[in-house]
Amino acid sequence: MEDLLARIARCVERGKISTLSPFPKDMLGTAGVTELVAEALASSIPPQNILRKGLIAGMETIGERFRLNKIFIPEVMISAKAMNSGMRMLLPFFEGNKITLKGTVIVATVQGDLHDIGKNIVGMFLKGAGWNVVDLGVNVAPEVIVSNARLHNAAAVCLSALLTTTMLNMEQAVMDLHKELPRVKVLVGGAPLSHSFAERIGADFFSTSPQEAIIYLDENSTPETV
Numbered sequence: 001m002e003d004l005l006a007r008i009a010r011c012v013e014r015g016k017i018s019t020l021s022p023f024p025k026d027m028l029g030t031a032g033v034t035e036l037v038a039e040a041l042a043s044s045i046p047p048q049n050i051l052r053k054g055l056i057a058g059m060e061t062i063g064e065r066f067r068l069n070k071i072f073i074p075e076v077m078i079s080a081k082a083m084n085s086g087m088r089m090l091l092p093f094f095e096g097n098k099i100t101l102k103g104t105v106i107v108a109t110v111q112g113d114l115h116d117i118g119k120n121i122v123g124m125f126l127k128g129a130g131w132n133v134v135d136l137g138v139n140v141a142p143e144v145i146v147s148n149a150r151l152h153n154a155a156a157v158c159l160s161a162l163l164t165t166t167m168l169n170m171e172q173a174v175m176d177l178h179k180e181l182p183r184v185k186v187l188v189g190g191a192p193l194s195h196s197f198a199e200r201i202g203a204d205f206f207s208t209s210p211q212e213a214i215i216y217l218d219e220n221s222t223p224e225t226v
């Protein structure tokens with residue numbers, strides 16, 4: 001069983017979706033995530049284990065390599081695609097509380113800002129780490145962020161800003177979240193931000209690394225069933 005899960009993790013790392021995938025070349029014709037997840041389910045391996053010891057384990061390795069600048073965004077995207085192919089197969093088991101995820105995290109790019117690449121990467125890593133992610137998209141007003149955090153009983157909100165002008169809108173969202181939902185952790189990121197800015201606007205956490213955000217959330221939020 002361990003071997004099968006390790007193979008799933010390896011396929012996520014390499015971005016190998018199925019037998020038919022043309023990439024990576026050295027794995028041509030071998031089983032990919034979809035076949036191996038199907039085999040694991042047919043062998044009665046609990047979906048929880050397939051998720052955590054297979055898909056998430058693979059994505060964690062990728063996240064660590066990305067954090068250390070050993071790989072770059074294209075490789076992360078490829079792995080995320082492979083992971084999502086397996087996640088889709090496990091989704092029926094998440095529904096109806098059959099699987100416990102770590103909790104819900106809202107992700108959004110703040111009002112006035114249309115950049116979404118960084119926000120999508122953060123969301124992808126969070127999913128890979130076992131969080132239920134509600135992605136509100138781009139150009140999201142503070143009141144929409146607050147109402148969704150409340151609606152989804154979120155453990156945390158991750159906000160992204162790429163423009164110096166929209167960094168200011170981020171401040172409003174952080175203030176409103178802390179006022180309305182004080183137990184919700186607010187994480188901020190995006191190229192123009194700094195530790196001193198994040199501290200000044202009262203965010204709980206700032207990093208340029210999605211992986212560090214995951215470590216922070218794992219250490220600072222309470223697990224729940226979704």
Ligand code: B12
Pocket residue numbers: 073112113114115116117118119121122158159160161162163164165187188189190191192206207208209210213
């Ligand atoms: C791609 C891009 C675009 C694309 C966006 C496509 C898309 N779907 O996102 C398009 C072409 C649409 C675009 C538009 C504009 N852009 Co633009 N864009 C960029 C560019 C080249 C790359 C940004 C990017 O995606 N980087 C890659 C991602 C992965 O990095 P990231 O977002 O920082 O995310 C990483 C971390 O910061 C972190 N992170 C991000 N969010 C979060 C959140 C949390 C919680 C955590 C923990 C971590 C985290 O994780 C990510 C992975 O490491 C930058 C230049 C640059 N070098 O940054 C300019 C740039 C951001 N854009 C700029 C500008 C000015 C604009 C426009 C205003 C241009 C115009 N005149 O219309 C418009 C803005 C429209 C709007 N209202 O938003 C300026 C901003 C200048 C400033 N000081 O404000 C930049 C810096 C270019 C420049 N040098 O002038 N842009």
